[in-house]
Amino acid sequence: MTFEERVVEAYRPLLNEARRYYRDERAYDLAADTVLRALEARDRYDDSRPLLTWCRAIMRNLWLNTKSKLSVTHTQRLGEWDEPGGEDADQRARVNDILGIVRDLEARSVSVATLVEVAKGYSFGEIAAAKGVPLGTVKRRVHDARKMLAKLVNVK
Numbered sequence: 001m002t003f004e005e006r007v008v009e010a011y012r013p014l015l016n017e018a019r020r021y022y023r024d025e026r027a028y029d030l031a032a033d034t035v036l037r038a039l040e041a042r043d044r045y046d047d048s049r050p051l052l053t054w055c056r057a058i059m060r061n062l063w064l065n066t067k068s069k070l071s072v073t074h075t076q077r078l079g080e081w082d083e084p085g086g087e088d089a090d091q092r093a094r095v096n097d098i099l100g101i102v103r104d105l106e107a108r109s110v111s112v113a114t115l116v117e118v119a120k121g122y123s124f125g126e127i128a129a130a131k132g133v134p135l136g137t138v139k140r141r142v143h144d145a146r147k148m149l150a151k152l153v154n155v156k
Contacts, residue, residue: 003045007038010052017056020097020153021063030066034059060093098153105148114138115145 001009014034018027037058038045045054105112117127124142128135 003042004039006051007035007055010038010055011035013052014055014059017059021059030059030062033062037062056093060097094153098149101149101152109145109148111141111145111148114141115149118142 011031015027015031018030018034021027021030034055038055041058045051102112102116106116107113114127114131118124122130124135124138128138131138
């Protein structure tokens with residue numbers, strides 16, 4: 001199978017990945033742009049690395065650049081994801097996505113900010129005392145934040 005055929009074959013899994021970033025027709029555009037960029041960057045692909053992981057790194061860079069809307073292009077090093085053993089690289093990329101979502105929401109959501117404090121190692125009681133709220137309120141905020149994040153990252 002040629003490189004071009006393998007990249008085109010990767011479109012379906014890439015579309016599923018793109019749906020994690022966008023829930024509308026932009027997912028199709030992102031997946032198609034990824035395939036196009038992969039075909040254009042053929043000479044930079046290392047055959048010893050997993051093709052799908054390499055394409056996912058391209059997709060993430062496209063998404064980051066579109067999302068930032070800055071005049072400066074921000075890209076992640078491809079080496080962070082295109083390592084042998086693509087599962088680990090995919091998981092690291094997914095964790096980075098989740099951390100990005102948490103950082104975006106932390107300033108806007110009391111629930112997510114409370115969940116971040118729990119993740120830092122503070123107990124529910126310590127958080128309740130520091131914020132001057134009942135323990136039940138802290139527990140409810142953590143519950144709400146977990147539910148919100150699960151919805152945003154497509155966890156069932």
